[in-house]
Amino acid sequence: MSAFNAIGDEREIDRDEFTPGLEPQPTWCPGCGDFGVLKALKQALPEVGKTPEEVLTVTGIGCSGKLNSYLDTYGFHTIHGRSLPVARAAKLANDGLEVIAAGGDGDGYGIGGNHFMHTARENHDMTYIVFNNEVFGLTKGQTSPTSPKGHKSKTTPHGNAKSPIRPLSLALTSGATYIARTAAVNPNQAKEIIKEAIDHDGFAHIDFLTQCPTWNKDAKQYVPYVDVQESEDYDFDVNSREEAQEMMFETENALHEGTVLTGRYFVDERPSYQDEKKELGEMPEEPLAERYFEDDYDWERSYDLLERHK
Amino acid sequence: MSDNELIWRVAGGSGDGIDSTSQNFAKALMRSGLDVFTHRHYPSRIRGGHTYVEIRAAAEEVQSRGDGYNFLLALGDSFARNPQEEAYYGNEEVKPLSENLEDLREGGVIIYDEGLLSEEDVAELDLEERAEENGWHLYPMDLRSLAREHGREVMRNTAGVGATAALLDMDLEHIEDLMEDAMPEKILEPNIEILHEAHEIVSEEYEFTHDLRVPEGDHDDEQALLSGSNAITFGAIDSGCRFIAGYPMTPWTDVFTLMSQHLPEMGGVSEQVEDEIAAAALAVGASHAGVKAMSGSSGGGFALMSEPLGLAEMTETPLVLLESMRAGPSTGMPTKPEQADLEFTLYTSQGDSNRVVFAPGTVEEAYEQTRTAFYIAYEYQIPTVIIYDQKLSGENTNVDVSFFDREPAPDLGSTMTEEELEDAVHDASGKFHRFQHDPENGVSPRSLPGQQDGRYLATGNEHTPAGHISEDPDNRVAQVNRRLRKLEAIRADLDEGDTHQTYVGDDDADYGIITWGSSQGVVEEAVARLEADGHSVKAVGVSEMMPFPEAELAEFIESVEEAMVVEMNASAQFRGLLQKELGRYGEKLTSLLKYNGNPFEPAEVVEGYELNVEGSGTDPSAQVRLEPAAGD
Known part of the structure; x- marks a missing residue:
């Protein structure tokens, strides 16, 4: 008998279940792209059969970090840049949980860049949504790792001397096995991509363009956007690392030239970290968290480990 | 210091197998019925660099590394990088011999590998002259050739152990058993041969001039x-x-x-x-x-x-x-x-x-x-x-x-089951009240993700009972106070059980020594020596740093006229904590500090006491500092 009966609960799920009954007033500005992520998640989760209590949403710090204040699941609003290590450990502790991590571009590609690289490398079975608005929003508009070269802000008064990070290429090189970009202004595509990411067994990275109407007026609303799968101008194989790499490079360049390309870029079937660890005998088949509720589990004792010390 | 104790120091280079050799030798001594205590000194290097392990063994309880040592097995550093004296780090090859002479007690025994260490290098140390001055007994032996003859050069340490056992009149049985447990067949055989050969050569060909023999002891219980x-x-x-x-x-x-x-x-x-x-x-x-x-x-x-x-x-x-x-x-x-x-x-x-x-x-x-x-x-x-x-x-x-031999304690503590969650407090939206204001001991039980009816938000921001981010002043004060109440409850909980502080010496003593963490054993031994010399001293080793055992420490300091705080740092951090927590006693507390990279020896604590109390006695070594109490 499980101690976690929300997990695998097969029942009708209403989209409203993910909206808190006493919804805190969102702190996001009117027109903020973050509303688009929230909406897409609320639509996607019931459609993939997840109930609020089997989902753990782990966020970083910034406007995006407030996501789990407005999405009614189990939530862990962590610290700046550290959502991924918290999230992946929760998945290792109880792999029945549906773990979704989220944060901004500064959070994920800047201060948490090391964790992003390694979580992708290890291919943890989880979804990571990066709210990419190319700016630090909550701290009032400073230049971020995805801000374009030349971007002027209070911390770069003469324009940004740095070229922006390439989020999709970085995810690919690091080892992510599902990589997509979507935009808040494209809710149907966003919902479908989130569903695919959740269903994917491995580290699924979504670079989610979320316009900041207050601090990044240059980016407009990320319209018009092009879906690279639907457009006839683009033809590449998402299962091919080489072709994906080329398409990503083009997409990253195009954004700063005014063309918003979105869609799926890479899908790979390499086994998830959880599966690799189980294969090596380094992770139990039964979720570890269940063990503490088993009345008859025979806990190992140090007394039985003393032989080689005698 | 006990008259009947062995402190065996095996010295070589990193990579010479000092660790495994000493581990087995310590176990052999333990199995023979002795109490043992080891001390490891090693550099931050993979290969080469002087390293040693000391094993102290006696029939009665040993709580520290002791003072100095009385038996040296100097293997020499076979991975030495700088064979020249002019090199920045000096002649490394000979360091396992040269660097260890300072601490060797009078009458001590030295075995060194004359196969690895050249006659010239040894001659430069004036070893014979110093041996005569200090009553040391020298047993040079070509361990390297012996090892090469039966196996490989790296087995020099086994030859050294065999020679040690012979000089100490120690049975090889336990050493052999341990080698059998630890070594794969292929290397076991040559090692056993080397062990016996070395033992035999020393027993038969060397004239013993020393008195030191392995102590005899007995354990009531099986040991690890x-x-x-x-x-x-x-x-x-x-x-x-x-x-x-x-x-x-x-x-x-x-x-x-x-x-x-x-x-x-x-x-x-x-x-x-x-x-x-x-x-x-x-x-x-x-x-x-x-x-x-x-x-x-x-x-x-x-x-x-x-x-x-x-x-x-x-x-x-x-x-x-x-x-x-x-x-x-x-x-x-x-x-x-x-x-x-x-x-x-x-x-x-x-x-x-x-x-x-x-x-x-x-x-x-x-x-x-x-x-x-x-x-x-x-x-x-x-x-x-x-x-x-x-x-x-x-x-x-x-x-x-x-x-x-006791029961494991895997309990998750203040965590709810789904059954308990059904009846727990939720807000109108169904969110579980994970952070309630009112629990008396401050602890509000938690739910776990995946449990039915347990949804809440955990956040590093200040938050309401359901976990929502909040900067409301009333909620803020209630949550801060509740979290701090937990520390009071923990203090009370700790006070109910057996104390985590360790007390030694006479309750009525009017001089106290206070220490914390790993310096405790050394202080205990120093107190035993001071008492044996007729001094009235007691000591406490403190383990609870936060929440601080205020009442216990105040009582201890009140009960003595003066106290010396012994710790391994330069800024008297624990003395500072004592004064912060107790708010007084600055005039009563002297510090004995050591921060040269080596732990205290009991004699240094004894010397610190003598200097502090009697204003006389030997000065603690230049690398131990006595910092007087305020107003002294």
Whole structure:
């Protein structure tokens, strides 16, 4: 008998279940792209059969970090840049949980860049949504790792001397096995991509363009956007690392030239970290968290480990 | 100092097998019925560099490395990088002999490998002359040729052990048994041959001029040879800890390695991750999801854990962290012990701290307090730190096997079941009230992700009972006060059980010695010696750093006229803590400080006492500092 009966609960799920009954007033500005992520998640989760209590949403710090204040699941609003290590450990502790991590571009590609690289490398079975608005929003508009070269802000008064990070290429090189970009202004595509990411067994990275109407007026609303799968101008194989790499490079360049390309870029079937660890005998088949509720589990004792010390 | 004790020092280069040789020799002495205590001195290098291990063995209990030593097996450094004296680090090859002469007691015994160490090098040390002055007994032997003849050169250490056993009149039985346990067939045979051959040569061809023989002893109970790191590992396992995340750093790596070896065998998870920020954050994530978890590091790595530590405090996520101190600041001296991270551990991370800190003094205390740390962390939903040092981490001593024969304690503490959650307080939207204002002991039970009816938000922001972010002043005060109430409840809880402080000496003594952590054994031994010399002295080894055992320490200091605080750092951090917590006694407290990279020896504490009380006696060595009380 499980101690976690929300997990695998097969029942009708209403989209409203993910909206808190006493919804805190969102702190996001009117027109903020973050509303688009929230909406897409609320639509996607019931459609993939997840109930609020089997989902753990782990966020970083910034406007995006407030996501789990407005999405009614189990939530862990962590610290700046550290959502991924918290999230992946929760998945290792109880792999029945549906773990979704989220944060901004500064959070994920800047201060948490090391964790992003390694979580992708290890291919943890989880979804990571990066709210990419190319700016630090909550701290009032400073230049971020995805801000374009030349971007002027209070911390770069003469324009940004740095070229922006390439989020999709970085995810690919690091080892992510599902990589997509979507935009808040494209809710149907966003919902479908989130569903695919959740269903994917491995580290699924979504670079989610979320316009900041207050601090990044240059980016407009990320319209018009092009879906690279639907457009006839683009033809590449998402299962091919080489072709994906080329398409990503083009997409990253195009954004700063005014063309918003979105869609799926890479899908790979390499086994998830959880599966690799189980294969090596380094992770139990039964979720570890269940063990503490088993009345008859025979806990190992140090007394039985003393032989080689005698 | 006991007249009938052996302190055997085996010295060589890193990579010469000093560790494994000493481990087996210490076990052999233990199996023969003696109490043992080891001390490890090593450089931060893979190959080469002078390293030694000391094994002290006596029939009665030994609590420290002792003073100096009386038997040297100098193998020489076969991986020496600088054979020339003019080189920056000097002639390394001969250091295992030359560097160890200073501490060798009068009448001591020396075996050195004349196969590796050239006659010239040895001649430069004026060894014979010094031996005559100090009454040392020299037994040069060509260990290298002997090893080469029967096996490989690296087996020189086995030849040295055989020669040692012969000179000490020690039976080879236990040594042989241990070699059989530890060595694969292929290398076992030549090693056994070398052992016997060396023993025979020394017994038959050398004339014994020394009196030292191996002491005889007897144990009532079966014994195990364990380090503080073993004990912490065992305490964690017996607490049901099945998750560890870490990043290698000396000396914390000892526990991390041991846990990583044991956990997979018991269906647990060990994660070596990208950095220490991730390591502590993983432990927080695993604990949040309902697994008993730990992480840790040494000073520099622990610095990176400040933020996740604060997150655990604010979200009230149970967490056990280790702080395995080494000499700082910065990279400091990676393989040398120091107790200088106390203030850092107590106060790191922003805001009002809500953490518990234990500093075990012995191997048994390390086990005991690790269990207490897990109990407190999960019962009170608070991070608990075990602060210890390279000395406790790596020194081995014998412990009764029966000490570990007890029930495991895997309970998750203040965690609800789904059944309990059904009847728990929820708000109108169905969110569980995870952070209620009113619990008297401050603890509001938690739910776990995946449980029905347990949804809430954990956040590092200040939050309402359901976890919503809030800056409401009334809620803020209520939550801060509740979190602080937990520390009071923990203090009361700790006061109910047996004390974690260790007291020795006569209750009525009017001079007190106060120490903390791993310096405890040395102080205990110093008190025994002072008492034997007719002084009226008592001592306390303090283990509870936060919440501080104020009443106990005030009582101790009140009961004496003067006290000396002994610790391994330059800034008297524990004395500072005492004065901060007690708010007085500045005029009563003298400090005895050592921070040269080596732990105290009992004689230094005795000398500190004599200097402080009698204003006379031998000056403590130039590397130990007596800092007088305020107004003195």
